[in-house]
Amino acid sequence: MKYSKTIFAVTLAIASLGITVSAKADTVTARCDVFPRGEDRATSSGLCTFSQRQGFVSIELQDGRRYELSPVGDQPGNYLDQNGRAAYRQSGMGDGGHIYRLATESIFVYWDTTPYKEEPQNAQASNVQVGDPVPGLQDLVGARAGQAEDVVIQRGYEFVKSEPSGDSVYGYWRETRTNSCAVIRTADGRYKSIVYGLETSCDN
Structure with missing residues (x-):
C-alpha cells in the first residue's frame, strides 16, 4: 500500500510538472492589429501576449486591454468573450497567425513580431x-x-x-x-x- 502511494505521488508530481511546462509553452509574445468591425483600418498595432490553454484563448494588448475567449459548442474555433458575446476564429493566415472575429472588432494575431523588435x-x-x-x-x-x-x-x-x-x-x-x-x-x-x-x- 505504501509503495502504491509513493508511485501515485511521483506520477502526480510528473503530471503537475508537465502541465506547468505545457502552460508556459502556450504563452508567446506576438503582434496584434485591432480593426473595428467591418473596417480595413487598424485602430492599434503593437506587441501583445497570446495564451492558449485547453481551448481557452487570452490576448493582452500593450495598452492593457485584455480579451478572454472561452470555447463553446462542439465545433472548434467558436468562443464566448468575457462579456458572453459570440466570437470565432477565422482561417486565412495559415502558419502566420490567427484571426479572431469579435462582436465589435477583429484581432489579427501575427507570430512575426519583426516591426516591433528592439x-x-x-x-x-x-x-x-x-x-x-x-x-x-x-x-x-x-x-x-x-x-x-x-x-x-x-x-x-x-x-x-x-x-x-x-x-x-x-x-x-x-x-x-x-x-x-x-x-x-x-x-x-x-x-x-x-x-x-x-x-x-x-x-x-
Missing part, C-alpha cells in the same frame, strides 16, 4: 538589399492604400514623398529604426508591393 539604430541598414521585401509590412500587400497608411505609420515608418509612374504610384517611406527606404507601389487603389529601395530614393 534593434540598435541602423542595425539592419547594412544587410538590406534593394528589391528585398520589407518583412514587417508584407501582410499589407493587397490592402487598400488609404486605409493601410495608418498601420504603416504605427509600425515605425515616416512618409517622405510619392511619385506617379504609368498606372502606379510609388510611395517612399523612411524606416525609422534603420533609416532604410521602403518603397510601396500602389495600383488600382491597393498596395501591390512593398520593397526596399535605394536610400537616396527617400531624399526629398
Whole structure:
C-alpha cells in the first residue's frame, strides 16, 4: 500500500510538472492589429501576449486591454468573450497567425513580431538589399492604400514623398529604426508591393 502511494505521488508530481511546462509553452509574445468591425483600418498595432490553454484563448494588448475567449459548442474555433458575446476564429493566415472575429472588432494575431523588435539604430541598414521585401509590412500587400497608411505609420515608418509612374504610384517611406527606404507601389487603389529601395530614393 505504501509503495502504491509513493508511485501515485511521483506520477502526480510528473503530471503537475508537465502541465506547468505545457502552460508556459502556450504563452508567446506576438503582434496584434485591432480593426473595428467591418473596417480595413487598424485602430492599434503593437506587441501583445497570446495564451492558449485547453481551448481557452487570452490576448493582452500593450495598452492593457485584455480579451478572454472561452470555447463553446462542439465545433472548434467558436468562443464566448468575457462579456458572453459570440466570437470565432477565422482561417486565412495559415502558419502566420490567427484571426479572431469579435462582436465589435477583429484581432489579427501575427507570430512575426519583426516591426516591433528592439534593434540598435541602423542595425539592419547594412544587410538590406534593394528589391528585398520589407518583412514587417508584407501582410499589407493587397490592402487598400488609404486605409493601410495608418498601420504603416504605427509600425515605425515616416512618409517622405510619392511619385506617379504609368498606372502606379510609388510611395517612399523612411524606416525609422534603420533609416532604410521602403518603397510601396500602389495600383488600382491597393498596395501591390512593398520593397526596399535605394536610400537616396527617400531624399526629398
